[in-house]
Amino acid sequence: xxxxxxxxxxxxxxxxxxxxxxxxxxxxxxxxxxxxxxxxxxxxxxxxxxxxxxxxxxxxxxxxxxxxxxxxxxxxxxxxxxxxxxxxxxxxxxxxxxxxxxxxxxxxxxxxxxxxxxxxx
Numbered sequence: 524x525x526x527x528x529x530x531x532x533x534x535x536x537x538x539x540x541x542x543x544x545x546x547x548x549x550x551x552x553x554x555x556x557x558x559x560x561x562x563x564x565x566x567x568x569x570x571x572x573x574x575x576x577x578x579x580x581x582x583x584x585x586x587x588x589x590x591x592x593x594x595x596x597x598x599x600x601x602x603x604x605x606x607x608x609x610x611x612x613x614x615x616x617x618x619x620x621x622x623x624x625x626x627x628x629x630x631x632x633x634x635x636x637x638x639x640x641x642x643x644x
Contacts, residue, residue, distance in 0.1 A: 608616045 605616065608619070
């Protein structure tokens with residue numbers, strides 16, 4: 524096994540073998556700078572116009588679910604909607620939840636699941 528100090532000296536010798544180089548500077552001529560500036564301004568203008576007008580319409584078909592207005596608030600099962608109904612008319616909320624519970628909740632008396640076992644206890 525090598526001595527750690529010896530390894531450090533070898534590594535430092537290796538690093539000293541590198542020589543710094545002079546940086547190459549790109550020399551831009553007047554017309555090249557002007558052309559690059561005009562191109563940058565045009566690209567920014569086109570991007571800002573596209574952003575201002577919104578994205579182009581897509582040819583992809585959209586599927587929207589039809590809205591039915593005859594569904595009760597309880598059937599829509601949304602915490603916000605149920606909260607509104609609970610604040611407005613708690614009795615009506617209770618009646619609607621009782622009415623739709625058979626559609627929304629599983630029947631604990633049918634099947635061989637955990638709910639049936641728990642309901643028997």
